[in-house]
Amino acid sequence: MEQVLLAREYIKVFFSRYEGYIVAVLKFLLCFTVLTLINREMGYMKRLDNTSIVLIVSLLCSFLPANLIIFFAAIFAVLHTYALSLECAVVIGALFLLLFLLYYRYSPRDAVAVLMTPIAFILKVPYSMPIIYGMVGTPLSALSVACGVIVYYMIKYINSISEVISGMGEETTVVRFKFVVDGILHNREMIVMVAAFAVSLIVVNLIKRLSVPYAWWIAIGMGAFADIVAVVVVASRLDVSVKTGGVILGNIIAVLVASVVKFFVFSVDYTRTERVQFEDDEYYYYVKAVPKNTMNIGAFAEDGGLDRPKQGKPRRPKPRERQE
Amino acid sequence: MKSHLDGNRVKLMTRMASYEANEGKDAIRICRFFRSDYVVLNVVRAAVTSTIAFFLLGGLYVYYNIDKLLQDIYSMDIVEVGKSVITSYVVFVGVFALIAYAVYSFRYDRARKSLKDYNNALRDLSELSVKNQLKG
Numbered sequence: 369m370e371q372v373l374l375a376r377e378y379i380k381v382f383f384s385r386y387e388g389y390i391v392a393v394l395k396f397l398l399c400f401t402v403l404t405l406i407n408r409e410m411g412y413m414k415r416l417d418n419t420s421i422v423l424i425v426s427l428l429c430s431f432l433p434a435n436l437i438i439f440f441a442a443i444f445a446v447l448h449t450y451a452l453s454l455e456c457a458v459v460i461g462a463l464f465l466l467l468f469l470l471y472y473r474y475s476p477r478d479a480v481a482v483l484m485t486p487i488a489f490i491l492k493v494p495y496s497m498p499i500i501y502g503m504v505g506t507p508l509s510a511l512s513v514a515c516g517v518i519v520y521y522m523i524k525y526i527n528s529i530s531e532v533i534s535g536m537g538e539e540t541t542v543v544r545f546k547f548v549v550d551g552i553l554h555n556r557e558m559i560v561m562v563a564a565f566a567v568s569l570i571v572v573n574l575i576k577r578l579s580v581p582y583a584w585w586i587a588i589g590m591g592a593f594a595d596i597v598a599v600v601v602v603a604s605r606l607d608v609s610v611k612t613g614g615v616i617l618g619n620i621i622a623v624l625v626a627s628v629v630k631f632f633v634f635s636v637d638y639t640r641t642e643r644v645q646f647e648d649d650e651y652y653y654y655v656k657a658v659p660k661n662t663m664n665i666g667a668f669a670e671d672g673g674l675d676r677p678k679q680g681k682p683r684r685p686k687p688r689e690r691q692e
Numbered sequence: 693m694k695s696h697l698d699g700n701r702v703k704l705m706t707r708m709a710s711y712e713a714n715e716g717k718d719a720i721r722i723c724r725f726f727r728s729d730y731v732v733l734n735v736v737r738a739a740v741t742s743t744i745a746f747f748l749l750g751g752l753y754v755y756y757n758i759d760k761l762l763q764d765i766y767s768m769d770i771v772e773v774g775k776s777v778i779t780s781y782v783v784f785v786g787v788f789a790l791i792a793y794a795v796y797s798f799r800y801d802r803a804r805k806s807l808k809d810y811n812n813a814l815r816d817l818s819e820l821s822v823k824n825q826l827k828g
Contacts, residue, residue: 462752469745470788473738474795542758549756644709648821651697655706 376632384658396430399437402483405490406444409523412530413451416444435472435479445519449526453533455545456526459552463522467515478505478512485516486523494520495615495622498565499591500629502572503584509573510566517565521558525551556606563602568595588626592619701820708813716810719803731796738792742785750777 383390403422411417429437442464450457472479481501488497497516501509529551536544552558572591576584596612596619603610642657712720722730754761 462748465748466745469741469748473741474792542755546756549752642706642710642713644706644713646705646709648701648705653702653705655702655709657706657710 372631379632392430395432395434395437396426398434398483399429399440400426401487402437402441403444405487406441406448409490409527410445410448410452412448416447416451435476438479438483441483445523452526452530453544453548455541455548456533458545459548460522460526463518471511471515475508475512478509481505481509481512482516482519485513486520489517489520493618493621493625494561495568495592495595495618496625496629498569498595499572499588499622499626502569502587502591503576503626503630505569505573507570507573510569513565513569514562517558517561521555521561522552525555556608557610560599560602560606560608560610564595564598567598568592584630585627588623588630591626592623595619595622698820698824701817701824704813704817704820708810708817711810711813716806719806719810722800722803723807725800727797727800730800731793734796735789735792738788739785742788743781746781746784 400422403425407417407422425440429440442461446457446461446464449460467482472482478501481497485494485497488494497513498510501513505512526548529548533544533547536547568591571594572587575587575590578586580586596615599610599615600612602608642655644653644655644657646653646655725733
């Protein structure tokens with residue numbers, strides 16, 4: 369356990385020192401993964417299914433705000449579906465536009481859930497999404513995760529009907545449009561997942577706020593349990609067949625993933641090295657403020673060549689209460 | 693050679709500069725407005741975006757039901773249809789305007805609260821400057 373704690377401190381020091389580069393690399397990796405997965409899963413437009421284009425866009429995104437990754441992912445998805453059929457492109461484009469106009473304008477920080485949820489489905493860890501967003505977000509994050517689920521099932525549905533829709537050349541555009549919309553609206557498996565994820569996320573979020581010992585760990589466990597119950601109940605109500613064993617196994621994996629994320633992300637204050645500039649009447653100041661770390665990581669400093677931080681009590685800036 | 697730098701003042705200014713660059717960025721931008729101006733501006737924006745969304749949804753609905761609508765076009769009561777469209781529009785935009793009112797009022801109040809500490813720090817800085825001038 370001590371080794372794990374030391375590793376966590378090492379990551380913390382490493383992150384606080386190279387934060388600028390790490391964030392750029394993470395954005396690059398996220399964009400590259402998302403666009404590669406879109407190309408692999410859809411790939412109808414051959415000109416777009418090109419590693420060079422993906423690399424260029426990913427490099428661009430590593431220096432741009434994170435929400436632009438969603439914009440590029442949406443453009444890729446719409447262009448691929450356009451190559452398949454105009455009707456699919458209209459439906460998927462309208463969905464993205466509605467999401468932006470009606471929801472993400474108000475809650476841009478949650479927007480990345482619409483990317484992460486389909487990725488979690490493709491990586492076979494979908495049940496971890498409501499638990500993680502329950503920990504990091506608010507009950508309203510259920511909407512973001514629900515949008516991610518809808519996007520994933522929409523892409524999955526369009527993939528499943530790609531041959532059928534290609535063979536409907538003689539039908540009118542209205543018939544094809546109806547075919548696409550009906551398939552998406554009547555996807556009961558999608559409704560089951562949306563409902564179960566919403567329940568799980570809200571349960572996690574409400575329990576983690578309780579002031580009881582181990583509230584976060586209880587929240588993770590109860591979130592997974594609520595997810596299993598919700599999937600089984602809603603599926604039986606809507607007459608959808610689900611593999612209960614698979615749901616339980618998926619939730620066990622989700623608990624493990626959420627526990628790792630909780631340990632390395634939410635338990636640590638990745639206080640950053642700050643570089644600020646200001647001036648007064650006499651001087652210009654260029655200040656680099658380095659956070660103090662509390663744990664002895666001498667062994668890592670010797671091996672890894674990182675600066676050994678000063679020892680001392682953890683000091684965090686507290687809100688200043690003015691005494692009148 | 694003796695330095696003229698005041699350590700406390702530099703620390704205070706560093707914290708303030710850090711706040712301005714990070715969590716205070718939005719709060720400072722929001723609090724440049726009066727509360728009513730900020731909330732009304734965002735409610736108007738929400739009304740515009742929800743109007744676009746309404747017409748987009750309406751367009752998709754009409755296209756989906758185009759066959760039925762073309763069949764019934766001569767038998768339908770245009771005035772009644774117009775009334776129901778306008779009612780739907782008012783309800784749709786009204787709901788989003790209300791949500792925007794609640795969200796942006798909350799954000800403004802939160803920003804004001806967050807700026808309180810910053811304003812206190814500004815006052816402390818001003819007092820420190822006066823003290824230094826008196827010493828000098």
